[in-house]
Amino acid sequence: MERILKILEENARISLEDLAVMVNDTPEGVAARLDEYRAAGVIRGFHTLVDWEKAGVPRVQAIIELRVTPKRDCGFDEVAAAVANFEEVDSVMLMSGGYDLCVVMTGRSFQEIALFVAKRLSPLDGVLSTTTHFVLHTYKKDGVLYGGEAADERVIS
Amino acid sequence: MMEYDKLISGAAAGMRPSGIRKFFDIAAEMKDCISLGVGEPDFKTPWAIREAGIASLEKGRTWYTSNAGLKELREEICRYLRRRFGLEYTADETLVTVGGSEAIDLCIRSLVNPGDEVIIPEPCFVCYEPITTLTGGVAVPIALQAADKFKLTADQLRAAITPKTKLLVLPFPNNPTGGIMTREELEPIARVLRETDVIVLSDEIYAELTYGDVRHCSIAALPGMKERTVVVNGFSKAYAMTGWRLGYACGPKPVIDVMTKVHQSAIMCAPTTSQYAAVTALKNCDADIERMRQEYDARRRFLVARLNKLGLTCFEPEGAFYAFPSIAATGMTSDAFATGLLNSQRVAVVPGTAFGATGEGHVRISYAYSLNHLAEALRRIELYLKELGVRA
Numbered sequence: 381m382e383r384i385l386k387i388l389e390e391n392a393r394i395s396l397e398d399l400a401v402m403v404n405d406t407p408e409g410v411a412a413r414l415d416e417y418r419a420a421g422v423i424r425g426f427h428t429l430v431d432w433e434k435a436g437v438p439r440v441q442a443i444i445e446l447r448v449t450p451k452r453d454c455g456f457d458e459v460a461a462a463v464a465n466f467e468e469v470d471s472v473m474l475m476s477g478g479y480d481l482c483v484v485m486t487g488r489s490f491q492e493i494a495l496f497v498a499k500r501l502s503p504l505d506g507v508l509s510t511t512t513h514f515v516l517h518t519y520k521k522d523g524v525l526y527g528g529e530a531a532d533e534r535v536i537s
Numbered sequence: 538m539m540e541y542d543k544l545i546s547g548a549a550a551g552m553r554p555s556g557i558r559k560f561f562d563i564a565a566e567m568k569d570c571i572s573l574g575v576g577e578p579d580f581k582t583p584w585a586i587r588e589a590g591i592a593s594l595e596k597g598r599t600w601y602t603s604n605a606g607l608k609e610l611r612e613e614i615c616r617y618l619r620r621r622f623g624l625e626y627t628a629d630e631t632l633v634t635v636g637g638s639e640a641i642d643l644c645i646r647s648l649v650n651p652g653d654e655v656i657i658p659e660p661c662f663v664c665y666e667p668i669t670t671l672t673g674g675v676a677v678p679i680a681l682q683a684a685d686k687f688k689l690t691a692d693q694l695r696a697a698i699t700p701k702t703k704l705l706v707l708p709f710p711n712n713p714t715g716g717i718m719t720r721e722e723l724e725p726i727a728r729v730l731r732e733t734d735v736i737v738l739s740d741e742i743y744a745e746l747t748y749g750d751v752r753h754c755s756i757a758a759l760p761g762m763k764e765r766t767v768v769v770n771g772f773s774k775a776y777a778m779t780g781w782r783l784g785y786a787c788g789p790k791p792v793i794d795v796m797t798k799v800h801q802s803a804i805m806c807a808p809t810t811s812q813y814a815a816v817t818a819l820k821n822c823d824a825d826i827e828r829m830r831q832e833y834d835a836r837r838r839f840l841v842a843r844l845n846k847l848g849l850t851c852f853e854p855e856g857a858f859y860a861f862p863s864i865a866a867t868g869m870t871s872d873a874f875a876t877g878l879l880n881s882q883r884v885a886v887v888p889g890t891a892f893g894a895t896g897e898g899h900v901r902i903s904y905a906y907s908l909n910h911l912a913e914a915l916r917r918i919e920l921y922l923k924e925l926g927v928r929a
Contacts, residue, residue, distance in 0.1 A: 387835060391908055401842040402835040536561035536574030536885060 384413060385422070390523070392426045431526055433518070439486055441470075441515040442493045444501065446481040447508040456480055459506045468496055479511070490514060552667040556891030560875065564885040571914045572885045573902045576712060578777035578858070580832075583825040586776060586818045593813035600809060604801040606633025606785070607812045613819040614785055621823075622744065622755050624768065626787040632797050633807045637742040637771035637784035642668050643796040644738050644767045644786060645704065649674035653703035658689045659893025660861070661708045662740070674703070680895035683863065686852050687716035691725035702735050707756060710743035713892045713901035714861040715854020717747055720754040727759045736792070737766040742784070743857040745775035745826050748834045753856070757787075764789055767796075772811075774857075775826050776818045781811040833858050836904040836911060843915050844902070847922060860902045861889065867927050871897055881924060882917035 383403050387394065396407040396414075403410065417423040432439040448459050456474055460481055464472045471484040483501070487493040497512050518526050542550075557574070564570050581587075605611065611628035618624040634640040641664060649655060651673030657665045658679045666676040679697050681687040694705070707726075709718040718726075730737065737756055744753040757766040771784025786796060800806075840860050844851045849862035864874045871888035878884050889896025904911060922928040 383831070383835070394908070398839055398842070402838045404838065532572070532575075532579075534572075534575040534577055534579070536557055536564060536572060536887065537576040 443513045444483040445479040445511040448480040449506045555663045570883040574885045577779040579905045580777040582778050586814045589817035590810045590814035602806045610812050617819045631787045634784045636782045640769040640784050640786035647795040654701045655704045656697045657706045660896035662712045665706045687714035706738045708740045710856025713859050715859050717856040723756050739768050741770045747856040749855045783811040840904045858905045861899050882921045884917045
């Protein structure tokens with residue numbers, strides 16, 4: 381049921397009991413569905429959304445555009461898999477438009493990321509060019525406003 | 538010195554102030570207060586509707602419309618009522634008003650002579666009784682029962698009707714109880730009414746927000762009832778458009794014509810920007826209604842299950858966005874419970890008595906809030922119950 385997934389996407393920590401009530405099912409039934417979703421890879425994981433800037437931990441994020449030569453049999457898959465294997469890399473996506481792979485990665489400093497791109501990504505077989513964009517500030521992430529939600533202006537009525 | 542107390546009209550001075558307002562004033566002063574008190578959606582108006590409002594301003598549509606409202610809007614309202622509820626109205630049986638509230642006011646003022654009786658099933662929204670009294674009418678409350686799921690029964694209605702009865706207010710889906718009336722439950726009511734000249738003011742502002750298997754049924758859709766019913770509805774709840782102040786009334790042409798005459802003198806016309814936005818709402822936004830309805834439904838299930846678990850037993854509300862749990866387990870009055878909860882845990886709920894004496898022993902809890910907000914409020918309510926010694 382799509383509704384379970386929609387609720388979980390916004391409230392990952394909700395209890396099985398509450399979830400069951402909300403979709404009019406039993407906790408056992410919902411648990412079974414979640415097992416199926418995990419097994420099928422529909423649910424890929426649960427994350428905590430941390431504002432590292434606020435936590436005072438120095439972390440730098442960058443979005444890197446890769447232009448890649450596709451291979452005859454496997455297109456972009458081989459290079460994408462090689463890039464995805466790096467622990468420093470958070471996300472790898474195949475894109476339409478002016479470049480091919482979008483890589484999101486996190487490091488401790490600008491320099492660390494720059495070195496990673498120069499020493500690890502650029503030399504990969506098939507990579508034609510890279511363009512690195514550093515994230516300067518996050519306003520909103522995964523649906524959450526980092527500046528805080530606007531105050532509720534509604535009055536009791 | 539002007540002695541204003543002596544100058545103000547006796548009828549206006551005698552109007553009962555809203556019991557909701559009192560809590561709002563206290564809660565507004567309080568820091569870190571969590572409200573469960575609002576009576577409006579937390580969703581913003583869908584963007585397509587807002588954009589239509591902006592576009593109407595850009596095009597310079599800044600004049601009055603005709604008194605009854607844009608013809609295009611009235612025609613769309615008729616199409617919408619047919620599509621969603623099987624109601625058959627024409628544009629000249631339709632009046633666009635400043636929110637459902639104005640439509641209620643106009644309906645009562647257009648029909649009620651001094652001394653006429655207006656039957657008002659309670660608990661209900663707070664405006665019917667004061668407007669009736671201001672008009673010189675006599676409010677006749679019917680105390681709906683929790684055991685009946687706060688539905689109106691034919692026996693209760695029959696007992697309340699006298700030769701002076703002019704109007705029956707039918708406020709379903711109901712604020713504050715969340716109770717609804719199905720077609721089968723409306724039929725016995727209609728049977729009683731068909732033998733009388735009583736007109737029904739059917740306040741259907743929450744018509745889009747029902748959660749069971751059956752959709753809302755308007756009493757005007759029952760045989761022989763259209764001729765004796767004024768349907769009041771609006772855009773506030775269905776499309777999250779409270780601030781736009783736009784509603785409408787549909788009914789027998791002679792009644793709508795008189796309501797339009799009163800409206801013409803009092804208001805001129807409903808806000809033009811809102812009327813253009815509403816055309817888009819009716820044409821393009823059925824999917825938005827459904828999206829919001831599903832979200833309310835999930836919260837409703839969550840809230841009701843939690844309240845029952847806390848011992849604040851709650852019959853299943855099937856409409857609107859309120860739960861109306863019983864606080865009998867605490868042995869307190871609604872007012873004492875709500876005041877204590879506010880002072881102790883800074884959670885604002887509305888005492889059931891704000892909606893009529895029969896609301897005693899209940900409080901109204903709105904679920905027009907995010908799940909996280911509801912969860913935090915429930916956590917605090919549990920602490921309050923522990924403090925009272927009601928929970929271990």
